[in-house]
Every structure is written in structure tokens, then in C-alpha cells.
């Protein structure tokens with residue numbers, strides 16, 4: 001009996017430290033909405049991290065989470081990251097994200113998406129969504145039937161369409177800012193760049209780099225894409241497994257996350273890492289420190305891949321392609337600011353970027369509280 005009481009006491013402590021309210025205060029969330037509908041089978045979570053700068057914008061991910069706790073953790077983490085992405089590029093947007101629990105291949109229906117759209121509508125513009133892993137343009141169309149607070153709908157119904165050219169432009173500007181920091185000029189002529197991943201963003205990036213006469217290595221696990229892109233832009237094909245054995249100045253990861261880790265860093269001969277992939281550092285704290293020690297400039301991923309969010313922002317303001325590309329060009333100055341802070345304070349670039357974001361939000365919060 002006694003043992004049982006102790007056990008239940010311990011589990012209540014455990015519950016307390018992992019409690020939803022505890023998690024919210026650790027991540028600093030403003031509002032989290034749990035959405036459930038028995039008719040459609042909808043189970044979703046909308047997390048609004050911070051709306052100091054503007055409405056929380058973030059995609060809706062549909063994923064077969066093993067547990068509800070896993071879904072909650074994902075949405076809290078992803079929505080916080082959106083706050084940072086929006087703030088660092090100077091956009092007046094906040095950070096949010098939504099997850100729908102389920103298999104996107106089998107559990108999706110028009111009714112489920114529209115029901116989810118009703119939940120977004122009820123937030124009165126506090127949260128604006130877009131497509132993410134497991135959701136696509138068709139789903140956004142269904143959500144749009146119930147609420148106007150959705151972006152990234154197809155061009156045919158007034159949306160901004162494929163964001164990858166804008167993302168590639170932002171990455172390109174980020175690369176140029178790093179090159180300027182290292183070599184004193186931002187010309188890419190004669191520099192060598194290894195682009196890993198020749199998908200939507202990678203291909204556009206290769207085009208921009210080749211236009212400035214950079215030498216480009218490309219690698220991909222999809223041979224068909226690799227051969228097509230290499231041929232189209234005059235790039236050199238590289239074996240994905242031995243990429244780090246080659247000599248290049250800039251590594252542009254445009255495929256997967258976590259390709260920058262203690263093992264790859266020890267093999268790297270490049271001076272700059274700047275690409276579009278999300279979560280490039282396997283261990284943000286430790287790998288950022290290793291890069292600083294090895295004097296490899298790392299352009300924070302969430303800053304230079306913010307083109308997708310810039311595209312969405314433009315759509316909200318009334319889409320204009322030229323203006324959108326100009327906004328993506330601002331990533332150059334934003335990256336320069338991060339690199340300068342990192343250098344003068346001898347701190348990893350990712351920490352410099354985080355501190356710039358936190359200061360911007362704190363400053364605007366103060367102004368707003370004095371209204």
C-alpha cells in the first residue's frame with residue numbers, strides 16, 4: 001500500500017514537470033489550441049508562440065505522431081522557430097504552427113480540412129496558416145473555403161505559388177554576405193560552391209551561382225535530377241558520399257537537416273556553410289561552437305532560408321513578384337549584421353541571430369505596452 005502511494009506521488013511529480021503548462025512556460029507560448037472533432041476524426045493542435053510583431057504565421061503539418069505528447073512537442077518547437085524566422089528578416093509577423101495528428105495519405109478528407117479551417121477562423125486572424133509536410137495546395141484550398149486566414153494557395157486562386165525561387169534568392173544573398181565578410185568583396189566569380197540537393201531550391205540556387213560565374217559542384221541521391229541540373233547549368237557532378245573530400249569554399253546544404261555534425265565538421269575544408277535546409281546543425285550548441293573554433297562561417301539556416309516566409313508575407317500584403325524578390329535581398333544586410341555581432345563578441349552566429357531576434361521583440365513589446 002505504502003509503495004503504491006509513493007509511486008503515485010512520484011508519477012504526479014513527473015506529470016507536473018512534463019505538464020502542458022510547464023512546457024508552455026519553457027517555450028514561452030502565448031496560446032495553444034487543441035482542436036477535436038469526432039465527425040471528421042480531426043485531432044489537431046495550433047500553437048501561437050508570439051504575436052508581438054504581427055499575426056502568427058506558420059504551416060500546418062500532418063504527421064502520424066506516435067503520441068499526443070510528441071505532437072505537442074513538435075508544434076511548440078516549430079512555432080517558436082517561426083517567431084525567430086519572421087523577426088530576424090524584419091517582417092512584421094509572429095510565429096505559429098499547427099499539427100494535425102494522422103496519416104496524410106489515408107486520414108485526410110475535405111471535411112477534415114474544412115473543419116480545421118473553422119478552428120482557424122475562430123481565432124480571428126491571430127493565426128494564419130500555409131502548407132507544410134503532409135499538406136499541400138489542395139488542402140489550403142479546402143481551408144480557404146472556411147477562412148481567409150490561409151496563404152500559399154495556388155496561383156490560380158490568387159496565391160503566390162511556388163516559394164522556392166524566393167528561398168533560393170535569400171540563400172544566394174546569404175552566401176554573398178558571408179563571402180563579403182571573409183574576402184572583402186561579395187563577388188562569387190571564381191569561388192567554388194558545393195550544392196547538396198538539386199531539388200526546388202537547389203536548382204534555382206545553382207542557376208544564380210552559375211550566373212555569377214561561380215564554380216559549382218552538385219550532389220543528390222536522385223541521379224535523374226542531378227544529371228539534368230548539372231547539364232542545364234554547367235555544374236560538376238559530385239558523389240554525395242564523398243562530398244567533403246572535395247575542395248570548395250562554400251557548402252550549401254539544400255537537401256536534409258543535420259548534415260553539419262561533429263563527424264562532417266572534422267572533414268570540412270570549406271570556409272562557409274550557407275544553404276536552405278532546415279536544422280542544419282545536428283547539435284545546435286555543440287556544432288556551432290565547433291564551427292566557431294574552426295573559423296567556418298555558418299549562416300543561420302532560419303535566417304537565409306526565410307524566402308518561403310517572405311513569399312507568404314507578400315501574399316498577405318497583395319502579391320508582387322518584384323517586391324518579394326527585393327524583400328529576399330534584405331537577407332544580405334540581415335546576415336551581415338549577424339556576422340558582425342558574432343565576430344565582435346566572439347559568439348556563434350546562431351547565438352548572435354537569436355539575440356538580435358530577442359532584442360527586437362523585447363523592444364517592440366515595450367513600445368506596444370506604452371500605447
Ligand code: NAD
Nearest residue numbers: 163164167197199200201220221222254255276277278308
Ligand atoms: P526538394 O524535395 O524539392 O529537394 C530536395 C532534394 O534533395 C531532392 O532532389 C532530393 O533527391 C535531394 N536529397 C534528399 N536526400 C538527400 C541526401 N541525403 N543527399 C543529397 N540529396 C538529397 O526540397 P526543396 O523545396 O528544394 O527544399 C530543400 C531544403 O530546403 C529542405 O530541407 C527544405 O525543408 C528547405 N526549405 C525549403 C524551402 C522552399 O521554399 N522550398 C523554404 C525553406 C526551407
